[in-house]
Amino acid sequence: MSLALTVLGTATPHPQPDRACSGYLLAAGDARVWMDAGPGSLANLQRHTRLETLDAIWISHLHVDHSADLLAAFYALAHGGLPAAAPIPVYAPAGLARRIGGFLDRPDMAERLAPHLALHDLYDGHSVTVGGLGLRASAVQHDVEAYGLRAEHDGSVLAFSGDTGPCPALDELAADADLLLCEAESDRWDATLPQGHHTPEDTGALAARARVRQLVVTHVGPTLTPEGATARAAAVFGGRTDCAREGQTYVLG
Ligand SMILES: [Zn+2]
Numbered sequence: 001m002s003l004a005l006t007v008l009g010t011a012t013p014h015p016q017p018d019r020a021c022s023g024y025l026l027a028a029g030d031a032r033v034w035m036d037a038g039p040g041s042l043a044n045l046q047r048h049t050r051l052e053t054l055d056a057i058w059i060s061h062l063h064v065d066h067s068a069d070l071l072a073a074f075y076a077l078a079h080g081g082l083p084a085a086a087p088i089p090v091y092a093p094a095g096l097a098r099r100i101g102g103f104l105d106r107p108d109m110a111e112r113l114a115p116h117l118a119l120h121d122l123y124d125g126h127s128v129t130v131g132g133l134g135l136r137a138s139a140v141q142h143d144v145e146a147y148g149l150r151a152e153h154d155g156s157v158l159a160f161s162g163d164t165g166p167c168p169a170l171d172e173l174a175a176d177a178d179l180l181l182c183e184a185e186s187d188r189w190d191a192t193l194p195q196g197h198h199t200p201e202d203t204g205a206l207a208a209r210a211r212v213r214q215l216v217v218t219h220v221g222p223t224l225t226p227e228g229a230t231a232r233a234a235a236v237f238g239g240r241t242d243c244a245r246e247g248q249t250y251v252l253g
Helices: 039-047 069-077 096-103 109-113 168-174 200-210 226-237
Strands: 001-010 023-028 031-037 056-058 088-091 117-121 127-130 133-139 148-154 156-160 181-186 215-220 241-243 251-252
Touching: 001 039, 001 148, 001 156, 001 215, 023 039, 023 127, 023 148, 031 039, 031 069, 031 133, 039 069, 056 133, 069 088, 069 096, 069 117, 069 200, 088 127, 096 109, 109 117, 133 168, 148 168, 156 251, 168 200, 181 200, 181 226, 200 215, 215 226, 226 241
Parallel strands: 031 056, 056 088, 088 117, 156 181, 181 215, 215 241
Antiparallel strands: 001 023, 001 251, 023 031, 127 133, 133 148, 148 156
């Protein structure tokens, strides 16, 4: 069985009409994993699968544009008539229950979440298999704790940058991937500052170094256009390069 990536959202830092923030659906065999839960991505997720039947949720980092729909997912499961048969595993950086509890002003959030979402803290090298889909996280270079992902199923490999500047950990995650889903948030970067995002040229250079078969450019910031950033990345990569679009599905293998 193949590994499929469906784009649920690409925008940053805020959702726009017909453009949700960071969110993707990974499907392999019977396994369904929601990868990043940016605002608007839960609505799009439901075009493709049911929230309450997900096998896992995987979150790259806890910035709003990647995680805020977890609040909406909790409300759906707890109050929306969408009860999960068992708590859905959530793999995310530490502190999620405290953050959701802070928003809802509930100190007992861990107990309230427990029937619906089973929280597991990510760490560098975290690895889990969800229904035959291998998920391996590596710490990447952002201004908060953040992870990239290498997903493998039946010989097919998908690599996801999350939000990060160029870093050796991402090169390693992306090596020889069938598909690299990589951010290109920044038009340029001040060389005196620690680099927390990719420019389109960084994205294209990574795809070339890692010898990926296909590059999909996503998470393009407000000073760029998705089409313009994709063209700049493609010029450096020289291989097949797509602009991520909501609703699009890529089947690997
Ligand atoms: Zn972001």
